[in-house]
Amino acid sequence: MSKNKQAEEPFIPDFDAVDTFLTPWATQAETAWNGQIVTMGVLVSLACGLIGSFIVVRKLALMGDAISHGILPGLALAFIIMQSRALFPMFFGACLAGLLCSLCIEWLQKKSILKPDAALGLTFTTFFAFGVLLISLYGGNAHIDPECLLYGEIGLIPLAENLSIAGIQLGSRPLVSMLVVTVLVIVSIIVFYKQLLVTSFDYTLAKTLGLPVTLIHYGLMLLLALTIVSAFEAVGVILVISMLIFPSVTASFFFTRMPAILVSSLPLSFVYSIGGFFLARWLDCSIAGAMVLVASLCFGLGWVFGPKGGLTWQLLHRLKHPHPSIIERTDQYPIKE
Amino acid sequence: MNGTIHFKKSMRRNIQIKRIGMAWVILSLFTFPLHGEQISAPSDSLLERGYRFLTLSDESVRMVLLGTILMGLSCGIMGSLIVTRRLSLFGDTLSHAVLPGVAVGFLWSHSKDSWAILAGATLAGFLGVALISLLKKTSRIRQDSALGLVLSGFYALGICMLTRIQKMEFGNQSGIDKYLFGQVVGLSSTDLWTMAFSFLLILALSIFLYKEMLVAGFDPEYARSIGLPVDFLQYLLWLILAFAVITSLQIVGVVLVSALLVIPAATATLITDRMRPILIWSGLLGCMAAATGAFVSFLGSQLPTGPIIVLVSASFFLSVLFFHPRNGLLFKWFSSHNRNHRIALENTLKAVYQELESIDFQQDSISVGQLAKRRRASMPQAHREVSALVEKQHATLHADQSDSSASPKPVLISLTPKGWGTACRIVRNHRLWELYLTNEARYAPDHVHDDAEKIEHVLGEETVRRIERILSNPRKDPHGKLIPSQRDIDRGFIS
Numbered sequence: 001m002s003k004n005k006q007a008e009e010p011f012i013p014d015f016d017a018v019d020t021f022l023t024p025w026a027t028q029a030e031t032a033w034n035g036q037i038v039t040m041g042v043l044v045s046l047a048c049g050l051i052g053s054f055i056v057v058r059k060l061a062l063m064g065d066a067i068s069h070g071i072l073p074g075l076a077l078a079f080i081i082m083q084s085r086a087l088f089p090m091f092f093g094a095c096l097a098g099l100l101c102s103l104c105i106e107w108l109q110k111k112s113i114l115k116p117d118a119a120l121g122l123t124f125t126t127f128f129a130f131g132v133l134l135i136s137l138y139g140g141n142a143h144i145d146p147e148c149l150l151y152g153e154i155g156l157i158p159l160a161e162n163l164s165i166a167g168i169q170l171g172s173r174p175l176v177s178m179l180v181v182t183v184l185v186i187v188s189i190i191v192f193y194k195q196l197l198v199t200s201f202d203y204t205l206a207k208t209l210g211l212p213v214t215l216i217h218y219g220l221m222l223l224l225a226l227t228i229v230s231a232f233e234a235v236g237v238i239l240v241i242s243m244l245i246f247p248s249v250t251a252s253f254f255f256t257r258m259p260a261i262l263v264s265s266l267p268l269s270f271v272y273s274i275g276g277f278f279l280a281r282w283l284d285c286s287i288a289g290a291m292v293l294v295a296s297l298c299f300g301l302g303w304v305f306g307p308k309g310g311l312t313w314q315l316l317h318r319l320k321h322p323h324p325s326i327i328e329r330t331d332q333y334p335i336k337e
Numbered sequence: 338m339n340g341t342i343h344f345k346k347s348m349r350r351n352i353q354i355k356r357i358g359m360a361w362v363i364l365s366l367f368t369f370p371l372h373g374e375q376i377s378a379p380s381d382s383l384l385e386r387g388y389r390f391l392t393l394s395d396e397s398v399r400m401v402l403l404g405t406i407l408m409g410l411s412c413g414i415m416g417s418l419i420v421t422r423r424l425s426l427f428g429d430t431l432s433h434a435v436l437p438g439v440a441v442g443f444l445w446s447h448s449k450d451s452w453a454i455l456a457g458a459t460l461a462g463f464l465g466v467a468l469i470s471l472l473k474k475t476s477r478i479r480q481d482s483a484l485g486l487v488l489s490g491f492y493a494l495g496i497c498m499l500t501r502i503q504k505m506e507f508g509n510q511s512g513i514d515k516y517l518f519g520q521v522v523g524l525s526s527t528d529l530w531t532m533a534f535s536f537l538l539i540l541a542l543s544i545f546l547y548k549e550m551l552v553a554g555f556d557p558e559y560a561r562s563i564g565l566p567v568d569f570l571q572y573l574l575w576l577i578l579a580f581a582v583i584t585s586l587q588i589v590g591v592v593l594v595s596a597l598l599v600i601p602a603a604t605a606t607l608i609t610d611r612m613r614p615i616l617i618w619s620g621l622l623g624c625m626a627a628a629t630g631a632f633v634s635f636l637g638s639q640l641p642t643g644p645i646i647v648l649v650s651a652s653f654f655l656s657v658l659f660f661h662p663r664n665g666l667l668f669k670w671f672s673s674h675n676r677n678h679r680i681a682l683e684n685t686l687k688a689v690y691q692e693l694e695s696i697d698f699q700q701d702s703i704s705v706g707q708l709a710k711r712r713r714a715s716m717p718q719a720h721r722e723v724s725a726l727v728e729k730q731h732a733t734l735h736a737d738q739s740d741s742s743a744s745p746k747p748v749l750i751s752l753t754p755k756g757w758g759t760a761c762r763i764v765r766n767h768r769l770w771e772l773y774l775t776n777e778a779r780y781a782p783d784h785v786h787d788d789a790e791k792i793e794h795v796l797g798e799e800t801v802r803r804i805e806r807i808l809s810n811p812r813k814d815p816h817g818k819l820i821p822s823q824r825d826i827d828r829g830f831i832s
Contacts, residue, residue: 061481118599132593136640238492242486292492293490
């Protein structure tokens with residue numbers, strides 16, 4: 001960015017390998033501090049990536065966006081009623097508001113003549129506006145920084161109060177709750193894998209098999225709301241959606257089977273978290289934003305070089321088979337019955 | 338453009354002259370001196386503040402009102418163009434995708450009121466939209482995922498740049514963070530001029546390219562076949578949408594600008610289903626919500642303008658959704674309740690008729706037990722249905738005198754002339770339709786019952802006459818049963 005020459009400080013700082021890679025781990029205290037940040041990043045992107053794989057194949061990618069905005073009034077109300085940032089009321093309020101938002105969207109899509117996308121856009125923005133209003137009215141002493149809501153502050157995770165049960169120090173509150181939710185997500189995906197798979201890919205088959213499709217749908221929505229609520233403190237309401245979508249879409253350029261896509265969200269989450277941490281360290285910017293930048297970069301690589309439908313692969317395929325295949329021809333001249 | 342679409346030119350010119358006149362009136366408001374000022378001192382009483390707002394005595398009030406009204410109009414009109422094309426969430430994506438452009442524009446010019454930001458943001462928004470169509474063309478990614486990817490990817494880039502700028506020396510007091518949540522107080526006259534410019538562009542687009550946009554939006558294949566540059570129009574729409582989004586961004590912020598696009602337009606589609614009224618309603622609703630929101634937030638001491646405008650807009654939407662006289666949910670619930678009630682009544686009457694028919698009309702009444710059996714219902718349910726009949730004066734009840742041995746005497750149902758007429762009509766409709774389907778539409782006789790079961794409740798007398806004419810006044814249905822005639826209805830039934 002050479003436009004910025006008149007500034008005293010360049011927009012992109014010089015790359016200092018020692019400062020970027022080694023200083024964060026120089027002392028034990030710093031290692032503990034930064035380790036928590038990186039762990040949180042891994043947990044957030046792992047939980048979101050696993051849930052997101054199912055969300056994406058169900059074409060609900062934007063429902064995640066809607067829920068992540070919809071939790072705001074629940075958080076604010078829980079704070080106003082309890083007058084504290086206690087963990088469980090906030091969690092409960094946010095989950096309730098997220099579910100309510102998704103129910104409102106489905107109700108509008110069913111009952112009114114609105115197009116589905118309009119119903120979605122209308123509902124979550126209204127919820128969000130209500131939440132912002134509540135926070136700006138009563139949140140003066142809430143220490144809820146509206147900007148943190150939008151892009152999160154993963155760097156402040158180690159600052160959060162410690163959670164202790166029966167005198168045993170468990171560690172930073174957001175970290176512990178994220179860990180619990182991640183375990184919950186992994187366990188429920190392992191236990192209900194078959195049901196989730198069938199309902200996601202073949203709704204009719206699932207219905208004829210007698211699976212409780214509605215129950216599974218709302219179970220997934222609840223799990224999604226839980227994940228978003230525990231992740232939003234770290235990455236904010238808008239970047240949550242990228243954590244939901246990016247891993248599975250990136251993996252789909254390399255694998256086409258669901259188990260492989262699910263498993264690949266583990267290495268991806270390490271790449272996002274560690275890469276984002278170092279990038280933010282170098283550029284001195286928001287860590288959550290940098291994590292998503294790394295995720296975008298991975299996605300770009302997959303899009304260009306991925307063996308399953310990447311751009312290079314398409315080009316090679318076209319070079320190898322210069323003539324249109326039979327399928328394309330039948331497309332042009334439909335066979336009459 | 339092309340001769341295929343006819344359009345009354347004089348009418349079009351008339352409308353154009355009216356709209357241009359309107360635009361001049363709005364522009365002339367700009368001759369007020371424009372200076373930024375603190376919008377309201379919290380010491381005033383509510384009444385005083387209301388008075389100050391309504392008399393437009395402060396320059397700051399005038400500026401805020403003008404800004405929000407321009408924003409409401411622009412977003413409303415643009416919103417109706419994108420909502421009817423099922424692109425509501427493109428507006429959302431666009432509003433997030435402009436963020437890195439804002440940052441680059443700020444880096445370039447080092448000030449927050451500049452055309453550089455506008456240009457950068459437009460470019461970024463444009464890139465985002467182009468990337469979505471590229472993703473859709475070259476990969477198997479579905480549209481909703483592509484929207485989410487571009488939205489959050491661009492947004493993350495923007496956040497990284499903005500947080501970086503805030504840590505740099507010149508960025509500290511830049512006030513550039515107002516793009517995230519918006520701030521009506523900081524509105525400068527440059528901002529207003531930019532908004533007026535983008536509003537005029539939008540007005541020009543919706544007036545001069547109305548029919549082209551209409552065709553390209555609703556039937557792109559047809560538009561292409563008559564030689565319209567559909568892709569060009571699409572990109573023009575994105576460009577102007579980007580202007581609307583960017584100019585509104587500083588008042589309501591990134592997230593809520595998509596609410597301003599979607600909510601008024603969605604409300605308008607509930608009110609009417611013609612494009613021109615949708616455009617006008619949407620603009621009006623956006624403008625009204627913006628002005629009301631500005632007023633309410635001026636009354637309160639620390640109410641943020643953006644969320645209030647969105648909530649006012651949402652309350653408009655909710656009231657239309659429930660209370661609209663034709664499409665409102667309350668009205669629909671009411672009418673569907675009435676319809677279900679009538680259908681249930683008619684089905685009971687039909688069952689009574691069939692029961693009477695099964696004994697060749699030897700008696701003029703049947704017992705509730707027989708009805709329950711025919712309707713395959715429980716006794717309490719049959720009693721409920723019968724009392725509904727009695728309530729509407731379709732039937733009368735009396736105790737069975739013939740069988741004196743039974744201790745609680747079984748209740749008998751007799752149809753009144755009114756009930757008899759309705760029952761005959763329903764059975765006639767049913768059997769006529771069955772005959773029509775077998776004779777004229779070549780249905781198998783055992784396939785016609787379910788269809789007739791539905792249509793019998795909605796056939797009007799005129800249609801019945803026509804079917805009778807087509808079938809030359811038949812006496813029997815495909816199953817050999819008699820079709821009740823007008824004479825049977827008129828004969829009545831002694832009760």
